[in-house]
Amino acid sequence: MTYVAVKGGQEAIEASLKLLEYRKIEQGDQLKISAIEANMKLLVDQVMSEASLYAPNLAARALWQAEGSVEEAVFLLRAYRSTLERMGYSEIIDTSNEMQVQRRISAAFKDIPGGQMLGATYDYMHRLIDFSDEDEHREQVKQLLAEFRPQETEMKTAEIGKYEKVSAYLQDQGILNRLPENNTEPEDMTKKVLEFPTKRSERLQILSRGMAQSLMAFAYSIIRGYGDAHPTVGELRVGTVPVYYTEEQQSEAAYYLGKIEMTEAEMYIPKTIKKNGKEKMEIEIGYGFVYGRNETKAISMGILDYSLEEGNKELPTGDEEFVLYHIDSIESTGFLSHLKLPHYVTFQSKLDSIRKTQERGEE
Structure with missing residues (x-):
């Protein structure tokens, strides 16, 4: 059989x-x-x-x-x-000095050093379906290519678009409360099992590779009252960053691997702290950094970073086990998909228990 x-x-x-x-x-x-x-x-x-x-x-x-x-x-x-050979780790990317910015906005300030740069975004468009036919679309494509291609070429040759962070302005004024420097090597979460409590470097990795819609839902719940963060977008930037790799045996020779597009978000959260018996307001930062143009995910990541750093387990979004275990696409999909596999034996045992309980109730 x-x-x-x-x-x-x-x-x-x-x-x-x-x-x-x-x-x-x-x-x-x-x-x-x-x-x-x-x-x-x-x-x-x-x-x-x-x-x-x-x-x-x-x-x-x-x-x-x-x-x-x-x-x-x-x-x-x-x-x-998982089948690829790991050569090593890239050098640290400094987005203040190395990111070629394509889009850069701040909701915290009207004017920022270097100015606001709207870039390419759906934020300001009317949500109306485009019913133009293929011929009209092809003509529109030709016009857009003729208009923007020369500008992009000029921008690439000029090497412009590098800006200092908006947070540097607040830090100079003593308003921004940055986390203390931590120069320990970050843990690589692709090579180890998740254990609690986690380090911030571990949480940021898991958030960065988390399911975009899950991060958005958790971050939204924080703002709606299931958390204690009321964030403002201090700076949101989209652009390309260069990636360099240095071999361990040749620490002075860095190899240029190429450019990748990234989205970075710094979320400002006001917080009341006590110093010398007196209350004081400061700004703390939640940080988001993800591949490609993915602004909602970067903002959500910044909100969750702050919430998990606070670690208030009375709130669902302050519990790192609850958040980090439930935002991974593969884990979530895999567990839900396994419900479609045969469960004949376990379900029959449940039916037997129900029948026996009903029989005892009738007696």
Whole structure:
């Protein structure tokens, strides 16, 4: 019986996979991977962030294979990442001096050093569906390319767009309360099991690779009263940063690996503290840093960073076990998906318990 069940099950699985491939193509030609990478950039960025692998083409391929399912694409890309050899760790990136800024705003100040830079964003558009046909769209594309391509080329050759942080202004005034410097090596959470209590470097890694929608939901709950943070966007910036790698044997020779696009958010949270028996207001920072253009996730990460640093376990979003265990895409999807697997034995035991309880009640 066991052999027949396994044999039949394997045939059914193979047929299911063939049917899945057919469903992908039954409506017409498949979307090209290059088109996904070019036209679904924000989706590609989300997959790269949650998979902890900066590889736009592979993220687009994973989305193509997974029919656009983000969690399935993240699973594919993270599985691929686990097969790669680890060469070492890149040098620390200084976003103040090295980020080539494409977008930079502050909700805390009207005027900031260097000025506000709106960049490319959906924030200021009307949410109306575009019903233009393909010919109209192609003409619009030609006009936009003719207008912006020369400007982008000029900006790249000029090497402009590097700005000091807005927080430096508050720090000079003694208003900003920065966390004490910690020069210990950060833990690599891709190579160890999550243990509590965590260090801040561990929490930031888990938040950065967490599911964007989960971070957003938790951060929103903090603002709505299930936390004690009332944040303001001190600075939100999107841009590219260079990545360098130094071999251990050659500490003076740094190799340039390339540029990656990042979103960084510094969230300002006013806090009342006591010093020498007197109450004093200071500003604390929650920090977010993620792959690609992913502003909502970076802001959410900054809010959760502050909430977890405070560590008030009377609030659900101050409990690191509750938050960190429930924001991972693979863990969440995997556990919910396993409910679709056979549970015949355990469910039958529950039915037997119910029947026995009912029989005793009737007696």
